[in-house]
Amino acid sequence: MNTPVLAPAETLRTALAGLLDGLPPKRAAQAVDRLIAHYRGATPTDAPILRDRADVAAYAAYRMPATFEAVRSALAAFADAVPGWAPDSHTDVGGGTGAAAWAVSATWEGERPVTVLDWAEPALALGREIAAAHPALRGARWRRDRIGAALTLQDTDLVTVSYVLNELTAADRSALVDAAACAARAVVIVEPGTPDGYARVIEARDRLIAAGFHVAAPCPHSAACPIAPGTDWCHFSARVSRSSLHRQVKGGSLAYEDEKFSYVAAARLPVAPVPSRVVRRPQIRKGQVLLDLCGTEPSLRRATVTKRHGPLYKEARDTDWGDAWPAAVREEA
Incomplete structure (x- = not known):
């Protein structure tokens, strides 16, 4: 065995x-x-x-x-x-x-x-x-x-x-x-x-x-x-x-x-960084997920993902602190 x-x-x-x-x-x-x-x-x-x-x-x-x-x-x-x-x-x-x-x-x-x-x-x-x-x-x-x-x-x-x-x-x-x-x-x-x-x-x-x-x-x-x-x-x-x-x-x-x-x-070798990364624990609220992101600009921004985003909303609910976030959604200042 x-x-x-x-x-x-x-x-x-x-x-x-x-x-x-x-x-x-x-x-x-x-x-x-x-x-x-x-x-x-x-x-x-x-x-x-x-x-x-x-x-x-x-x-x-x-x-x-x-x-x-x-x-x-x-x-x-x-x-x-x-x-x-x-x-x-x-x-x-x-x-x-x-x-x-x-x-x-x-x-x-x-x-x-x-x-x-x-x-x-x-x-x-x-x-x-x-x-x-x-x-x-x-x-x-x-x-x-x-x-x-x-x-x-x-x-x-x-x-x-x-x-x-x-x-x-x-x-x-x-x-x-x-x-x-x-x-x-x-x-x-x-x-x-x-x-x-x-x-x-x-x-x-x-x-x-x-x-x-x-x-x-x-x-x-x-x-x-x-x-x-x-x-x-x-x-x-x-x-x-x-x-x-x-x-x-x-x-x-x-x-x-x-x-x-x-x-x-x-x-030193070629790298392909993520388009943006979640830099705080996502906030899950009724019908929406708030994601604090660092992006390629570079800039810090907040993305709000709601049920109207369809499959993206489920993806946001499953996203964790430190994960990549590739999608472009409505942003709040």
């Missing part, structure tokens, strides 16, 4: 389930509480926040599913903009336990050379251990390197940088984005869906465009973002199954939570 092959997301959940065996729940929760403060704040570049296996195990069990889902969502939008293309090689900068490497393998089938760079050896060690459960990642290289201005990247098809820029100084952030632009054909950067995270993504987006990249997602264009600085921020949401550790740390009984993230995906 053949053993069923699990999808990467299921394989990852299974691999993470045993990480906390032997680690007292209270200690795991305390480690996560301390580490969350660093994740949302600013960490000096000479102080890796994951210090030992207990830190890494707790943080991986808590954060890795959310990082995986956010990066997978960004990669899915990117893949839609470059149909028929798949990376032949992948470098994950600041990848820690390798959530982005798992997300890449969930987006494009097959095996490819994968290199995960991080400055925290315990994170790399645990990432290597978890990756043994996934055939496409068993040959991955896990390399300890300081993420900053001195980092050198080998040529690769795809570079991912997820939840890393917030740990760097402004100078190191710029150097990292420039290094990724020099080394890769495609770059995907994901940050927390906060005003500060969005600001870092916009800085990176500007540098990638200046380096000759075309924005594939989420923006329908490579022009300046139409959001006036300080007035709003562009972010999206990915649904994440909550483990018992999630419920213990955050309280509540829901089986899921929504991970808010900002991102940019850009490439």
Whole structure:
């Protein structure tokens, strides 16, 4: 009898389930509480926040599913903009336990050379251990390197940088984005869906465009973002199954939570961005759906879809935050 092959997301959940065996729940929760403060704040570049296996195990069990889902969502939008293309090689900068490497393998089938760079050896060690459960990642290289201005990247098809820029100084952030632009054909950067995270993504987006990249997602264009600085921020949401550790740390009984993230995906190869993208959760009212859109102009606008639009109305009701919206309908200022 053949053993069923699990999808990467299921394989990852299974691999993470045993990480906390032997680690007292209270200690795991305390480690996560301390580490969350660093994740949302600013960490000096000479102080890796994951210090030992207990830190890494707790943080991986808590954060890795959310990082995986956010990066997978960004990669899915990117893949839609470059149909028929798949990376032949992948470098994950600041990848820690390798959530982005798992997300890449969930987006494009097959095996490819994968290199995960991080400055925290315990994170790399645990990432290597978890990756043994996934055939496409068993040959991955896990390399300890300081993420900053001195980092050198080998040529690769795809570079991912997820939840890393917030740990760097402004100078190191710029150097990292420039290094990724020099080394890769495609770059995907994901940050927390906060005003500060969005600001870092916009800085990176500007540098990638200046380096000759075309924005594939989420923006329908490579022009300046139409959001006036300080007035709003562009972010999206990915649904994440909550483990018992999630419920213990955050309280509540829901089986899921929504991970808010900002991102940019850009490439040197030809891209076909969507005509417009839903940039807020759609508002469903009696007989109508309100969609806040970013379009190719570039501009932000509201589209109102009513029952008189026929099949388009059903499509609007099924449309979610972050989805493409190709249709032209009545707009409100």
